[in-house]
Amino acid sequence: MNSWQDDYLGELVSSKDEQSLFLSIAKIAAGLDFDYCAYGMRMPLPISNPAVVMFNNYPSAWQAEYKRRNYLAEDPTVKHALRSLAPLIWSAQVFADSPDLWGDAQDIGLRVGLAHPSRDSQNIVGLLTLARSTEALSPAEIKDKQFKLAWLTQTTHMGMAKHLAPKFIPSLEMPLSSREIEILRWTAEGKTASEIAEILRISARTVNFHVNHAVSKLGVANKTAATVQAAILGLL
Helix, strand or coil: CHHHHHHHHHHHHCCCCHHHHHHHHHHHHHHCCCCEEEEEEECCCCCCCCCEEEEECCCHHHHHHHHHCCHHHCCHHHHHHCCCCCCEECCCCCCCCCHHHHHHHHHHCCCEEEEEEEECCCCCEEEEEEEECCCCCCHHHHHHHHHHHHHHHHHHHHHHHHHHHHHHCHHHHCCCCHHHHHHHHHHHCCCCHHHHHHHHCCCHHHHHHHHHHHHHHHCCCCHHHHHHHHHHCCCC
8 A cells, every 4th residue: 555655646746736736646547447537626715606626537528518517516426525525436326416417427438436525624625536437336446445545535635735725715825823813713703802902911903903914814805804714714
């Protein structure tokens, strides 16, 4: 197991960008007997319409159809990833509420697959999907490859987050100070500046100074938005 990891770890770590990282992931997927590989990442922000980034080496016809039919909105594997970290094996039952998606995927040769969700402390959600056209996944194969797939899922997520998070969540590059976090925590509890000042034994002016710095770092309009965003990003 360690030898297998060592064979690929250097290649993954040295990837210069998300595209080269995905090519390495697809190569590993092929080594695990999967013809196709897909990776999607959902950012926690903006709250009203979270950014989604997707990579895959599916047939171009399927990529176009998936986009045209807006299958992302109904894909049960995506919905699963938003609420669970458990691996999910494709089946007619999984796609019972999306028969057109299941049927179209089968028709184009995407018949066997499994999805591995991931999530980190910043609430960035990832989904690694490996698929092929033939040979159903047997219990023996799943057992044999489960640790490799789990390792690949986490390593992929960490690598993609490293490349993509700064582009979509630039505030992560400007970490809040411990005092700013402390004050936003009390703000989340509904405390006013004067109440926080009394609790921390500092002036209300100092409280507002730290709040304004947090607002600026997070790139939001006010302390309410700063508190919400900090909470969503796991900073509180």
